Amino acid sequence: MARVTRRTGLGMVAAALAAPALAQRVDWPPGPIRFIGIFPPGGGTDILSRLWCQKMMELTGEQFIVENRSGSAGNIGTEAIARSAPDGRTIGLGSVAPLAIGPTLYRRLPFDVTRDFTYISGLWQLPNLLVVHPDVPARTVPELIALVKANPGKFTYASSGSGTTVHLSGAMFAAQAGLEMVHVPYRGGAPAHVDLMAGRVHMIFDNIPQALAEAREGKVRPLAVTGAKRSPQAPEIPAMAEFLPGFEITSWGSVVAPAGLPAPMVLRIAALARQALETPELIARFEENGATPWPAGPEELAAFRTANEAAFAPVIRATGVQVD
The missing domain is CATH 3.40.190.150 (Bordetella uptake gene, domain 1)
Incomplete structure (x- = not known):
C-alpha cells in the first residue's frame, strides 16, 4: 500500500x-x-x-x-x-x-x-452471494435444492471459517430447505475460493465483493443474494428470500x-x-x-x-x- x-x-x-x-x-x-x-x-x-x-x-x-x-x-x-x-x-x-x-x-x-x-x-x-462451481448442474435455487435433496451428503459448501455469516448462510440454507450438505471451513474467503474454482468444493455463500467479481468473470455461477431483497449492484440476481421466505443474512x-x-x-x-x-x-x-x-x-x-x-x-x- x-x-x-x-x-x-x-x-x-x-x-x-x-x-x-x-x-x-x-x-x-x-x-x-x-x-x-x-x-x-x-x-x-x-x-x-x-x-x-x-x-x-x-x-x-x-x-x-x-x-x-x-x-x-x-x-x-x-x-x-x-x-x-x-x-x-x-x-x-x-x-x-x-x-x-x-x-x-x-x-x-x-x-x-x-x-x-x-x-x-x-x-x-x-449481503452474501451464493455461487456454485460451473460444473454443478443447477442454474437456479430450486434446481440446486432438488439436486442436493437427490444426493444427500454429497454436496459441500465452503466458508471463510466456522461462525462467519458465510458459514451461517449455508447452514440456514440447508436447514430451511431440508438439505444434508457438508460444511468445509477455511481460514478466510480467499483460500475457500481457490478450492471452489478448482472444483474441490461445490458452493459458497461469500461476501458479495469477491463472489460477484468471480461470477462476472465466468469463474463461478451466481444463484442468489442473502439480503432481504436484491442487491443494487446485481439486480439480475434474485434474493434467497424469493425462494425461502424469511431468509436474510447481512x-x-x-x-x-x-x-x-x-x-x-x-x-x-x-x-x-x-x-x-x-x-x-x-x-x-x-x-x-x-x-x-x-x-x-x-x-x-x-x-x-x-x-x-x-x-x-x-x-x-x-x-x-x-x-x-
Missing part, C-alpha cells in the same frame, strides 16, 4: 476538506497506525478495509499499515485487537462474525464483546479498538471515519465491491452490535450449530 506523508496528508485535508481544526484538537501519537485485518489478504473484507485505510491516510497524513491476523472466523485477529494497548496506535476490523455471531455460536471466546473493545465507527454493510464491518481508548480520540477517529465514508471516491469504490457505506457513530455501532447479537441468537440455535 502506498504511504502518504504527514505534510502531504494534512495539505490535502486543508485544501480539499477544510478540516485541519479537527486534526489539531486531538492528535495520534507519532508513528504508523496498525489496522488489524481479521481475515486473510485478498478477500472481500480485506479489500474494503484497505480502501478505507487508504482514504484515512489521505485525510490524516498518518501511515495506516494493514496487518492480517486471520483464523478461527476472525477470532484470532479480534483477540489481538482486544489485547493491544489503548493508545490509538492499534485499531482493527470489527466484524459480525466474532462480535455478533460468536457469543452465541462459541462455547468459549478469548474476549468479551462488551468489555474488551471500544466501538468507534461502522464501515460497511453487505454482513457488516466496523472500526474497533481495545477497551479504554480515550473518549476524545474515539470521537476524532469516528469523525474522520465518517468523512472518509462520505467521500464520493470511497462511496463509489465500496459500491463497486457490492458494499454500502455505513458511517454509524460509536453509540449507534455499540447498540447495533447488541441488537444484532440478539437477532442472530435464535437463528444459530435453530440451525443446531455450535462450535467449541
Whole structure:
C-alpha cells in the first residue's frame, strides 16, 4: 500500500476538506497506525478495509499499515485487537462474525464483546452471494435444492471459517430447505475460493465483493443474494428470500479498538471515519465491491452490535450449530 506523508496528508485535508481544526484538537501519537485485518489478504473484507485505510491516510497524513491476523472466523485477529494497548496506535476490523455471531455460536471466546473493545465507527454493510462451481448442474435455487435433496451428503459448501455469516448462510440454507450438505471451513474467503474454482468444493455463500467479481468473470455461477431483497449492484440476481421466505443474512464491518481508548480520540477517529465514508471516491469504490457505506457513530455501532447479537441468537440455535 502506498504511504502518504504527514505534510502531504494534512495539505490535502486543508485544501480539499477544510478540516485541519479537527486534526489539531486531538492528535495520534507519532508513528504508523496498525489496522488489524481479521481475515486473510485478498478477500472481500480485506479489500474494503484497505480502501478505507487508504482514504484515512489521505485525510490524516498518518501511515495506516494493514496487518492480517486471520483464523478461527476472525477470532484470532479480534483477540489481538482486544489485547493491544489503548493508545490509538492499534485499531482493527470489527466484524459480525466474532462480535455478533460468536457469543452465541462459541462455547468459549478469548474476549468479551462488551468489555474488551471500544466501538468507534461502522464501515460497511453487505449481503452474501451464493455461487456454485460451473460444473454443478443447477442454474437456479430450486434446481440446486432438488439436486442436493437427490444426493444427500454429497454436496459441500465452503466458508471463510466456522461462525462467519458465510458459514451461517449455508447452514440456514440447508436447514430451511431440508438439505444434508457438508460444511468445509477455511481460514478466510480467499483460500475457500481457490478450492471452489478448482472444483474441490461445490458452493459458497461469500461476501458479495469477491463472489460477484468471480461470477462476472465466468469463474463461478451466481444463484442468489442473502439480503432481504436484491442487491443494487446485481439486480439480475434474485434474493434467497424469493425462494425461502424469511431468509436474510447481512454482513457488516466496523472500526474497533481495545477497551479504554480515550473518549476524545474515539470521537476524532469516528469523525474522520465518517468523512472518509462520505467521500464520493470511497462511496463509489465500496459500491463497486457490492458494499454500502455505513458511517454509524460509536453509540449507534455499540447498540447495533447488541441488537444484532440478539437477532442472530435464535437463528444459530435453530440451525443446531455450535462450535467449541
